[in-house]
Amino acid sequence: MTSADTPTVLTVQTTTDSQDKAAALARGAVEARLAACAQVAGPVTSVYHWAGGIETTQEWQVLFKTTAARYPALERHLLAAHDYETPEIVATPVVAGSPAYLSWITAETVAR
Numbered sequence: 001m002t003s004a005d006t007p008t009v010l011t012v013q014t015t016t017d018s019q020d021k022a023a024a025l026a027r028g029a030v031e032a033r034l035a036a037c038a039q040v041a042g043p044v045t046s047v048y049h050w051a052g053g054i055e056t057t058q059e060w061q062v063l064f065k066t067t068a069a070r071y072p073a074l075e076r077h078l079l080a081a082h083d084y085e086t087p088e089i090v091a092t093p094v095v096a097g098s099p100a101y102l103s104w105i106t107a108e109t110v111a112r
Contacts, residue, residue: 009094009102015059022060034074035064036108070109
């Protein structure tokens with residue numbers, strides 16, 4: 001699914017409403033080798049449109065490091081494991097990085 005124009009390594013971000021849920025999403029993805037690692041940060045304040053109004057809530061961010069090849073499986077995992085109706089799942093290409101670190105991400109996300 002990757003090509004010369006498609007970056008190999010991605011960061012993928014989601015948010016959830018508790019630190020425990022964020023940690024569970026992070027651990028589940030890493031255990032399944034859908035991400036080499038995941039970082040949980042928060043709380044953050046999110047302001048967004050929802051159900052005809054503007055909401056303000058505290059959330060925790062999870063940032064996954066994965067490959068473009070593993071992204072579809074990571075997205076499916078997050079959609080199945082997440083309790084939000086429409087969870088944030090946003091992938092950003094890594095355009096540069098330490099070759100050793102990027103190789104580590106690739107090695108740790110190989111399905112076994």
